[in-house]
Amino acid sequence: MCIRDRFKIMRKRFIVLTAMACLFAGQVSAQWNKNATPVQIFDATSSESDYYGSSPEFRRTADGKTWMSYKIWKNDENGQSKVSTYLQLLDADGNKVFADPGILVNDYNTPTWWSYNGLAVTSDGCAVVTVADSRSEKFDPAMGRYLAFQPAIYKIDQEGNFLWGLDGITYPEFQYAPFTDVYVMGDDIYFQFTEIEGAVPGAGTGPQSAAKLVGEQPSRVEEGAMGTFTMRYSLDGVPAWDDLKQFGGQMAPSVGSDFLLVGGGSNGAQVQRYNRDLEPVWNEPVTFDSYSCTAHDLHPYKIASDGNGGVAVAFVREMGQFSHNIRLQYINGDGELGFGLTGIDTYADEAYDHDYCGVALNPETKEIVVDWEDQLGTLYTTTVGKYNYYGDRLWGDYGIHLGEKQSQTGYAFQRIGCAPLPGGDWMVVYCDVQGWADMSIVFKRIDKDGNEVWKKNVGRSIDVVDPALFVESDCTYLFWRENSGSRTGINAVRIFNDGSFTTGIEEVTSETNAEPMEYYTVDGKKLASPQRGLNIVKYTDGSTRKVVLK
Secondary structure (H helix, E strand, O other), X not given: OOHHHHHHHHOOOOOOEOHHHHOEOOXXXXXXXXXXXXXXXXXXXXXXXXXXXXXXXXXXXXXXXXXXXXXXXXXXXXXXXXXXXXXXEEOOOOXXXXXXXXXXEEOOOXXXXXXXXXXXXXXXXOEEEEEEEOOOOOXXXXXXXXXXXXXXXXXXXXXXXXXXXXXXXXXXXOOEOOEEEEEEEOOEEEEEEEEOOOOOOOOOOOHHHHHHHXXXXXXXXXXXXXXXXXXXXXXXXXXXXXXXXXXOOEEXXXXXXXXXXXXXXXXXXXXXXXXXXXXXXXXXOEEEEOOOOOOOOOXXXXXXXXOOOOEEEEEEEEEEOOEEEEEEEEEOOOOOEOOOOOOEEOOXXXXXXXXXXXXXXXXXXXXXXXXXXXXXXXEEEEEEEEEEOOOOEOOOOOOEEOOOOEOHHHHHHOEEEEEEOHXXXXXXXXXXXXXXXXXXXXXXXXXOOOOEEEEEEEEEEEOEEEEEEEEOOOEEEEEEEEOOHHHOEEEEEEEEOOOOOOOOOOOOOOOOOOOEEEEEOOOOOEEOOOOOEEEEEEEOOOOEEEEEEO
């Protein structure tokens, strides 16, 4: 039976309000923090599960809400970890729409930590969730584990209705596809999953092995073939093709309904532009760097779109054991390389170790900022560098080190992310690490020259894992999984882009002998002189304060 015939059986549009979704939590007061203390969305310490809120994914909607998916672990009748997938929606005020623990999306036996779930938001505000599960119940008593990894995709609206059926759309002919993902390009939904033939945990495969398959594009689909497969759906769940296409890689929007596919090639990192039917637009892929990424995750290339069909791409280059550097390149929508035939090292030389990068792009100013972990002797700190589309280093050869040197214990979790703000400023978020699981989150707004506009520390003695950062016109949102201390579970913090935690601004008086030096508006634009109302004032002692002039 072809996919389209099978779909006709499944396509009956279920408008099912699940029992979990019926229990709205509208009576809960607004969740967003009113000060520098993070709020807890889910409390793992109160759960009866073995592990609550693991592997979270977060996405923002156009109407100011937040979808989040996560896993809850429990033991099944075989004594094996049973991983159920849940979904929660926060409204614009931070209230949970569905009662805890959220909408139960998938309760089949799932291959525990070894699978990856995808989450995306459609233009109509719905969540699309992808999973891999063992609904065929392939349990091997001798090995003591479930062997099936069947891919499935669900679409759920903001009322909790399962629009593509309670069991989603599945591909039972694939039983070894633990890694699923989803991309939304306009009104097109692309479902990807990676088949690894006969793969079980501990058999020498894993996320890094799956990542190597991404970008490989054999010419046809073969029975039992390994590789990454793709299907395109409409918003109504109608498949675009009769059969899956063997195709995969990291996708980013380009011109019109086209997209860019980024991955590794035989000569280094490469990119190709495709139309919505997965047909190449350029005669051949463009090799944009002589190196390829050596990171071990399913999204090894960090991509920022320029809003005009092009992208900036940053990735980690391995230079030897425990030695890395960050590479950066800009590619426009026509495949032209901004940095020449190969990318550049974000740090001007190879004297230190750099790792765990992120990238952001400001289409207004045509500037790119990369943040990464920087080794300074035996300690580490977060560093940011700014570049134009031609590869010029705008913040010096070595970027800007943020804050003081930080301890080695929190190396992998110090950087969180960065994003542009109106007027050319940037928001950079990172962790100030005092010790293992003893961090505070730092929000720092810097101007176009790299000068600090304001800095706020949030929380203390926390452990930031799986962070997701969203910077919007008025506020910055940070979500993460807390793995220790009094806030174990899923936490969040919101801060306004003027550095406050609430919309109510009070006049600030300060006992200081410092003199006002510079004046800014709340959105970071420098003023020649103070204006009536709220001003951000930078003083000669380096401090920054909010001042209301009447």
